[in-house]
Amino acid sequence: xxxxxxxxxxxxxxxxxxxxxxxxxxxxxxxxxxxxxxxxxxxxxxxxxxxxxxxxxxxxxxxxxxxxxxxxxxxxxxxxxxxxxxxxxxxxxxxxxxxxxxxxxxxxxxxxxxxxx
Amino acid sequence: xxxxxxxxxxxxxxxxxxxxxxxxxxxxxxxxxxxxxxxxxxxxxxxxxxxxxxxxxxxxxxxxxxxxxxxxxxxxxxxxxxxxxxxxxxxxxxxxxxxxxxxxxxx
Numbered sequence: 001x002x003x004x005x006x007x008x009x010x011x012x013x014x015x016x017x018x019x020x021x022x023x024x025x026x027x028x029x030x031x032x033x034x035x036x037x038x039x040x041x042x043x044x045x046x047x048x049x050x051x052x053x054x055x056x057x058x059x060x061x062x063x064x065x066x067x068x069x070x071x072x073x074x075x076x077x078x079x080x081x082x083x084x085x086x087x088x089x090x091x092x093x094x095x096x097x098x099x100x101x102x103x104x105x106x107x108x109x110x111x112x113x114x115x116x117x
Numbered sequence: 118x119x120x121x122x123x124x125x126x127x128x129x130x131x132x133x134x135x136x137x138x139x140x141x142x143x144x145x146x147x148x149x150x151x152x153x154x155x156x157x158x159x160x161x162x163x164x165x166x167x168x169x170x171x172x173x174x175x176x177x178x179x180x181x182x183x184x185x186x187x188x189x190x191x192x193x194x195x196x197x198x199x200x201x202x203x204x205x206x207x208x209x210x211x212x213x214x215x216x217x218x219x220x221x222x223x224x
Contacts (some may be wrong), residue, residue, distance in 0.1 A: 011205070034212055043205065044160065044214040093159055102167055103149070105211060106157040 002028045002097050006109035013084055014117055020080045021112045023094030029074035030096035035067075038091045039068040083092065084116045120179040121208050121215040122150075129221045136193040137220035138208035147209045149182055149189045163191075163204075196222045 003026040006052055013019050031052045038042040044072055047056040048069050056069035068080040091113050095106040120143045130136050131218065148167045152160035165172055166182035166189060173180045179192040189206055201222050206215040 036214075041219075043217045044209070046213055052201050055150075097162075097212075103165060104148075105150070105162045105165065106152075106160075106207075108161070 001096060001097070002026075002107040004094065004109040006094055006112050007080060008112060009110060010113040010115075012115045012117065015085050016083055018080055018082045019084055019114060021092055021094075021114075022045060023077045023079070023096070023109050025069055025075045025096040025107070028096070028098065030077075030098070031074060032097045033077040034095045034097070035069060035077070035079050036093045036095070038093060040091075040113075045078075048057045073087055081114065084114070086116045089116045121206060121213055123204075123206060123215040123218050125218055126216065127221070128224060130196050132198060132222050132224050133195050136196050136220055137193050137199070138204050138206075138220075140189045140191075140215050142187045142208055145186050148184075148211045149178060149186075149209070150207040150212075151189075151191055152205045152207055152214075153202050154205065158202075160205060160214075193220075196220070198222050198224055 005024045005026055007022045011019055028063040035047045038044045046059050047062045050069045050071040052071045052074050058064045066082055071077040091111050093111040095108045098105050122141050124139050150165045151163040153163055154160045164180050169186050170184045171182040177194045181190045181197055203217045203219045205217045
């Protein structure tokens with residue numbers, strides 16, 4: 001299957017700093033990528049849909065000025081958590097969508113664990 | 118986003134017992150997908166259901182899409198320890214995750 005990578009796999013930062021997370025589709029092009037966050041023992045919450053060459057679509061309640069998404073190429077989307085605070089500590093997972101007719105599937109990256117001190 | 122509830126939230130079974138998780142949406146779905154997430158891992162695609170009343174099988178796993186396309190189920194026959202993980206249904210084209218069912222299999 002298709003491979004999606006994320007970098008870094010984990011990061012620890014001080015409160016107030018910004019953190020950038022990269023999501024890459026390694027062997028296919030993805031016009032659409034998704035960003036999720038997952039708290040321990042909870043489901044994945046969709047944060048935003050990232051579209052190549054256009055602005056991301058954010059879910060209700062997600063601050064677009066805090067979670068900056070850039071999808072500059074068909075293989076790379078980035079999520080920047082600006083002025084991170086301890087409550088932003090979470091597991092961030094990206095996915096890339098493959099569509100073929102009515103069939104569509106998400107391939108997930110391995111996730112990035114963010115800890116804000 | 119869409120409200121997608123799964124029951125049960127947790128399920129412990131003895132190895133060899135069957136397991137079923139149910140997914141219910143507040144709205145009609147264009148399609149539904151199922152993913153499995155192992156502890157510490159990321160979700161992995163299992164299957165997609167598109168048609169009303171559709172039933173698909175993958176070895177010991179049986180997936181069903183309701184006639185009204187608002188609910189779905191995943192049934193595992195004779196569970197094995199390798200089945201441990203959290204099973205999520207994911208809706209339509211928006212990829213909203215259900216609340217998930219965490220399966221523990223006791224050897």
